Amino acid sequence: MTAAGDRTHDPALRSWVASANAPDTDFPIQNLPFGVFRRLGAGARPSVGVAIGDRIVDLAAVVGRGLVSGDALLPCQACEDDSLNELMALGPAPARAVRLALSDLLREGGAGEAHAAEILVAMRDAELFVPARVGGYTDFYASVFHATNVGSMFRPDNPLLPNYKYIPIGYHGRASSLVASCAAVRRPWGQSRAGDAGPPTFAPSRRLDYELEVGLFVGAGNALGEPIPVGRAEEHVFGLCLVNDWSARDVQPWEYQPLGPFLAKNFATTVSPWVVTLDALAPFRAPAFARPPGDPPPLPYLAGAPERAGIAITLEAWLCSARMRDAGAAPMLVSRGNFTDMYWTIAQLVAHHASNGCNLQPGDLLASGTVSGPTKESRGCLLERTWKGTEPLTLPTGETRAFLEDGDEVVLRGYCERPGAARIGFGECRGTIAPAIPASRPESMNYR
């Protein structure tokens, strides 16, 4: 079930799509991630595509022109849909067959070139969507560095709770407010309390933050009541993406006890458009996080995961304020971390989630929680990066940032690089903060 022998990630492979051969592209022929796009202009409908360089392969057009056959035909037909759910439900082998067929079509000398005008769409001429109809969205807390940092701010005497090293801590998020990359995110109103006493106030959040996370789309599901063994958990993973779990840090500490985050998180979560398969990531597998001496081993149902259960993905958060955009300044790098710093592997997240029989379904999204590493520069949210706002960032314009201001744009990026392998990128997960609804609106608003 591994991708051993999968020729799609041969680093020597080149495509007749010129932009796919640029050394810094996220989408070389070795990647071929899946997404859902719509051609700009009237009448076009959302459709499944695969990214290649700065182009999108329209899978419906590939099927329509009879360019696939054999194992790839049925799963390509499953792509004639407005989401990836049907393809995801088929499990890993069919998606592998599609990528292999596309690799053949798109390689130098491949048969696709003669049909380029019909099967390719320029990314700049397309709108991109959340790639699946997400039934269940679960958010984990898998970075021990993040958990320790946040814990030490909110519970100084008790930063890392005793369950952390036994349980991949997670909670259910809100699927309805998942939004596509580039969607504006409105600053939410919420309850917060200034000190430790006195009544709360209800006002627009003044501590709006992002969280840099990796998302995992479930492929084949499990039946209710039937756990997924950790050793087979990756067979249920269709692929990975980037997730920005926007958070209102003033609302969160006031509301989260005893039942966890709710309105501090569920106003919006941004999902990147391209789902990178585990096959494409195979050259970047790495050992799982090395538990420090003294940490307990995982309980048996979470142990014995794949030997190289980690994935070396470099993850970056970039910030661009409205004034920076006006001044023509480039976005500023706020953090750079790596997915190998996560305490729990993706196999452990999946196996734990289903360990009580909870049924995962095709298209479900499991996010990792904020990816933070051991260094200051690798902290994946402003809460940690500015240490609760006490160490604000200085932007190129001279502005400072403790938390996000209206007009700020956050761009998350992820990529895998190493000598001897083609670069595999995730593209971008973008969002810009829009002002809160004015104070007069909540009671007198433009109600339908």
Place this chain on the structure above:
Amino acid sequence: MTAAGDRTHDPALRSWVASANAPDTDFPIQNLPFGVFRRLGAGARPSVGVAIGDRIVDLAAVVGRGLVSGDALLPCQACEDDSLNELMALGPAPARAVRLALSDLLREGGAGEAHAAEILVAMRDAELFVPARVGGYTDFYASVFHATNVGSMFRPDNPLLPNYKYIPIGYHGRASSLVASCAAVRRPWGQSRAGDAGPPTFAPSRRLDYELEVGLFVGAGNALGEPIPVGRAEEHVFGLCLVNDWSARDVQPWEYQPLGPFLAKNFATTVSPWVVTLDALAPFRAPAFARPPGDPPPLPYLAGAPERAGIAITLEAWLCSARMRDAGAAPMLVSRGNFTDMYWTIAQLVAHHASNGCNLQPGDLLASGTVSGPTKESRGCLLERTWKGTEPLTLPTGETRAFLEDGDEVVLRGYCERPGAARIGFGECRGTIAPAIPASRPESMNYR
């Protein structure tokens, strides 16, 4: 927007369906709750129906025979589906028109009687389903008695947290594991820890519990970013049902910090089949819970709710063990409470949920949290009823129960009664505990 003048709940109204006139029926002609059913036998598909006595009105058959027209036609056509979502999305007026049309058809002398054989299905000949495709399932914690009891067990020095009287505390639950009444519920495996130290173990839950809750189905939704004012919140409520939020009480305290309940809850949640509309409940509206002197008033965005924001629903939990069934014993009443004991109203739950712009969608399910009142006999879960197992119940067979055993059946019932009004019932929400997967299964199970 109230049901004032709605003749469907005239207590003098009688139906030509004889069983609907029995004084103890849950489904008199004044109720007419919506659900989804399937005729038993090969080939039949799920379809929308309305309960009347011990019969179901098949709405597709009503439309097919041309028995509705005017305002009721379009919403009846929306019922030609396998869920209530399309009808729910239309908002309250269309559902009202359907109930009014059915009331006319089903009343003594009504035109439906001539078509009885075609439009009625006996409940005993039908399977009933979760009545909507639930996109988002949210569980609240709206009983201050429940919150105080549970808090005093888990945090004796700090039972009711300072946010409770300001925030309708809630969290996102798992929609995929919502199951219909009568479905078996498999005892989950999970992590728990015996004392306050030492490593946890992974084993079948030994403290399995039910929670007696009222569910609220969202009708018309709100757009992302657009709050719902509390004064208009009930316009977004399609109707109410019963919910059993099964809970593993040994898993819950070990896993719930800091992000809330997860695997202790998401293995199964049972939903009753019939959705009782707010129109049908109009005669049972009651003042909202009277906050004790000294409690803060709700913040403005949660204040000014309808004058009679409460609903007087009697709620009962019944238990029947396998040995009781074998002995032919009747189920035992474990608790009886009332929905008017909830600290937060349904309007407040809806308005709070959307107050940050979170988008509610047709078919979303919001559950109240365990309905417990001030007395021992009104406590809506075993954790409270047996005080963490220290005061076990004695069953008619002489068995004792601290928590649920395999084979135990829990039946939740809800109904509204008062002189001068027809009884409005919710039917039953049933579930039986099936044994956990054997120890050998999780690693070697019958894996597809």
